[in-house]
Amino acid sequence: xNLDHHESFQRMIDQSLAGVISREKEQSLRxxxxxxASCKEYLRASNRxxxxxxxxxxxxxxxxxSRVLAALRLQMQQDRAARPNRLRFLRPYTVSLxxxxxxxAALSMSIVGSAxxxxxxxxLMVPVHFxxxxxxxxxxxxxxxxxxxxxxxxxxxxxERRGIA
Amino acid sequence: MFDHELxxxxxxxxxxxxxxxxxRQRDAAVLETLVERYQCRLxxxxxxxxxxxxxxxxxxxxxxxxxxxxxxxxxxxxxxxPWLFRVARNIALDTMRKRPMLSxxxxxxxxxxxxxxxxxxxxxxxxxxxxxxxxxxxxxxxLEPVYREALVLRFQxxxxxxxxxxxxxxxxxxxxxxxxxxLATLRPQLEGExx
Numbered sequence: 001x002n003l004d005h006h007e008s009f010q011r012m013i014d015q016s017l018a019g020v021i022s023r024e025k026e027q028s029l030r031x032x033x034x035x036x037a038s039c040k041e042y043l044r045a046s047n048r049x050x051x052x053x054x055x056x057x058x059x060x061x062x063x064x065x066s067r068v069l070a071a072l073r074l075q076m077q078q079d080r081a082a083r084p085n086r087l088r089f090l091r092p093y094t095v096s097l098x099x100x101x102x103x104x105a106a107l108s109m110s111i112v113g114s115a116x117x118x119x120x121x122x123x124l125m126v127p128v129h130f131x132x133x134x135x136x137x138x139x140x141x142x143x144x145x146x147x148x149x150x151x152x153x154x155x156x157x158x159x160e161r162r163g164i165a
Numbered sequence: 166m167f168d169h170e171l172x173x174x175x176x177x178x179x180x181x182x183x184x185x186x187x188x189r190q191r192d193a194a195v196l197e198t199l200v201e202r203y204q205c206r207l208x209x210x211x212x213x214x215x216x217x218x219x220x221x222x223x224x225x226x227x228x229x230x231x232x233x234x235x236x237x238x239x240x241x242x243x244x245x246x247p248w249l250f251r252v253a254r255n256i257a258l259d260t261m262r263k264r265p266m267l268s269x270x271x272x273x274x275x276x277x278x279x280x281x282x283x284x285x286x287x288x289x290x291x292x293x294x295x296x297x298x299x300x301x302x303x304x305x306x307x308l309e310p311v312y313r314e315a316l317v318l319r320f321q322x323x324x325x326x327x328x329x330x331x332x333x334x335x336x337x338x339x340x341x342x343x344x345x346x347x348l349a350t351l352r353p354q355l356e357g358e359x360x
Contacts, residue, residue, distance in 0.1 A: 017348065018341050054321060056292040064208075067226060069196075072193070075233055
């Protein structure tokens with residue numbers, strides 16, 4: 001066997017140790033290792049290096065954990081203190097409160113707007129020869145229902161797309 | 166045949182989800198557990214980056230504060246270790262940028278090791294607990310940081326190449342060749358010796 005042949009198997013050993021070898025290559029490597037002393041020695045030395053790496057044990061400064069935990073607690077306290085106190089208890093509900101407030105505003109505007117529109121339409125119905133039923137239907141179909149639909153769409157939209165959160 | 170096999174080592178997803186939830190809620194108990202569980206590994210990883218022990222404790226503390234600050238960005242869909250080491254690496258690189266004489270990626274191939282603080286012994290000599298580790302200590306100290314980092318993440322932290330790739334921000338092929346070169350540098354220290 002020539003040198004290149006061994007080098008290719010040694011490259012396979014490296015790949016195997018790194019965890020990037022295919023099953024076929026690993027099978028062929030196993031077969032080669034059963035007959036090749038130099039590649040077996042290469043594998044043995046590599047495994048000893050890996051075992052050697054695991055022979056390093058770094059002692060952690062005994063006060064480090066308590067120091068880190070104290071720093072974390074202090075940071076959390078500072079973060080809490082930095083938040084405004086106003087309405088803190090309401091924060092989890094802020095988004096839904098905003099949505100309900102927007103809905104209430106939209107409903108009010110729909111109803112008040114409809115009343116104003118109806119009032120204006122009653123003045124205009126004489127010159128255009130409309131009767132009361134036509135004006136009421138027009139306000140209902142073209143103003144009140146669309147505005148109510150728009151208001152309730154606020155609730156139907158996903159939270160992240162409501163645009164007011 | 167192979168002493169070191171690739172092990173899945175992946176914790177249950179529920180464990181990572183619990184960590185993610187705890188970090189999102191800034192749960193002090195979860196943070197305390199994480200500090201206890203990962204402190205040693207974090208120290209070991211940062212020593213591998215710097216090649217020295219001096220200053221590592223400050224970086225560890227800085228890392229955990231960053232975990233508290235950015236914990237919400239960990240989604241629990243993969244293991245916690247790669248995310249933690251990535252945070253630690255970013256902080257280490259920031260520190261190195263503030264001290265331009267020290268760098269990590271830019272030194273690949275120039276063969277110049279990072280120096281230890283004056284008067285400080287090699288952390289690897291001090292940490293060697295076996296004969297083979299003692300033989301490797303000097304070579305580890307002089308090994309270029311990117312190779313040392315790849316070896317530590319693969320063989321000590323038992324991370325996959327994909328996970329290491331995420332941490333170091335390099336392609337898997339680059340990570341693999343760093344591992345090959347790191348092993349090739351260390352192997353002569355033990356070749357010919359009887360175990």
